[in-house]
Amino acid sequence: MLKNITYISAAAPKKKKAEVKPIKTVKRNSTRNISARPFAVTSSARIVNTAGLLAVFIIGVVAGTLFINIFCGDEYDKFGIYSKYFIEKFHESDVEKKELFLYSFWERSKEIIFLLVLSFTSFGKIAAELFLAYKGLTVGILISVYVLQYGAGGLLLYGTSIFPHYIAYVLMVMMLVSFSKEIYHCIQGYREDTQVQLREAIQMILKAKFMPYLKCLFIILILNVLASYLETFVNLGIMKNILK
Numbered sequence: 277m278l279k280n281i282t283y284i285s286a287a288a289p290k291k292k293k294a295e296v297k298p299i300k301t302v303k304r305n306s307t308r309n310i311s312a313r314p315f316a317v318t319s320s321a322r323i324v325n326t327a328g329l330l331a332v333f334i335i336g337v338v339a340g341t342l343f344i345n346i347f348c349g350d351e352y353d354k355f356g357i358y359s360k361y362f363i364e365k366f367h368e369s370d371v372e373k374k375e376l377f378l379y380s381f382w383e384r385s386k387e388i389i390f391l392l393v394l395s396f397t398s399f400g401k402i403a404a405e406l407f408l409a410y411k412g413l414t415v416g417i418l419i420s421v422y423v424l425q426y427g428a429g430g431l432l433l434y435g436t437s438i439f440p441h442y443i444a445y446v447l448m449v450m451m452l453v454s455f456s457k458e459i460y461h462c463i464q465g466y467r468e469d470t471q472v473q474l475r476e477a478i479q480m481i482l483k484a485k486f487m488p489y490l491k492c493l494f495i496i497l498i499l500n501v502l503a504s505y506l507e508t509f510v511n512l513g514i515m516k517n518i519l520k
Contacts, residue, residue, distance in 0.1 A: 329453055332405050336412020343413070344420035366519055373508050380504040384448070388496060391456045396478055400460030404453045411449060436518055441506035448499035455492050 387407070394403040422430030462485070467477045482489070 325454060325457075326450075329408060329450060332408045333412040336409040336414075337416040337419075338412075339409075340413040340416020340418075341420045342416075344417055344424070366516070371512060373512070376512075377504050377508040380507050381500060384445070384500045384503065388452060388500065391452055392459070392493075395456035395459040396463060397474075398464070400463075401457055404456040404460070408449070408453050433518075436514060437511070439511065439514070441503045441511050444499050444503035444506060448496055448503060451492070451499070452496055455489075455496065459489070 391404060391407055394400050419431065419434055422434040424430070426433055459481070462481050463474070463477050466472070466481055467474065470477070472480075
C-alpha cells in the first residue's frame with residue numbers, strides 16, 4: 277500500500293515554476309517601430325493637418341491685404357505690378373522661353389531645398405509654417421494691388437495671371453510643407469523615444485523611410501516641372517492675348 281502511494285505521488289504532475297519573461301529593451305539603432313508610411317495614418321489626422329495649413333495660408337493672405345491697405349495707401353503703384361508701363365513693354369518683349377522655364381524651375385527648387393534641409397533640424401516645423409504664411413502674404417499683397425489698380429476687374433486679371441500653373445504650384449507647396457513637417461515630427465519623435473543624437477536619428481529615419489520619402493520627393497519635383505512648364509508655355513500666351 278505504501279509502495280503504491282509513493283508511486284502515485286511520484287507520478288503526480290509537478291507545478292511549473294513561473295517563467296520570468298525578460299524585459300524587452302529598445303535598441304538605439306532599431307527601426308522596427310518606425311512607420312513606413314510617409315504621412316498621417318488616420319483620416320482625421322490628415323483633415324486636421326490640411327485645415328491647419330489652410331489656416332496659416334489664410335492668415336498670410338489677410339496680413340498681406342492689411343499691409344497694403346494700411347501702410348501703402350496710394351503708393352501701391354510703386355510696386356509696378358501690371359502698370360500701364362508694364363503692359364506696354366510686355367507686348368514689345370521677346371521672352372526666351374527655355375531660359376524662363378529654367379529660371380522658374382530653379383527658383384522653386386530653391387524653396388524645396390530650403391524647406392527640406394530645415395525639416396531635419398529643430399526649426400523644421402516653424403520654417404514650414406512661416407514659408408506657407410509668406411506665400412499667403414504675397415497672394416494678399418498682389419490681390420490688393422490688382423484691385424486698387426483695376427477695381428473688381430483686378431481679381432479677374434490676377435486669376436488669369438496665375439492660371440493654370442498655380443494649380444500645380446499650390447499642390448506642390450501643400451505637399452512640400454506636409455512632407456517637411458512629417459520629416460520633422462518623425463525625427464523629433466524618434467529622438468524623444470530613444471534619446472539619440474540628431475545625426476543618428478536622421479540616419480535611422482532615412483533608413484526606415486527611404487523609399488516612401490523618395491516617392492514624395494519625386495512627386496514634388498514632377499509638380500515643380502509641371503508648374504514651370506505651364507507658366508512658361510501656357511500662361512505666357514494667355515497673358516499676351518489678354519493684355520493686347
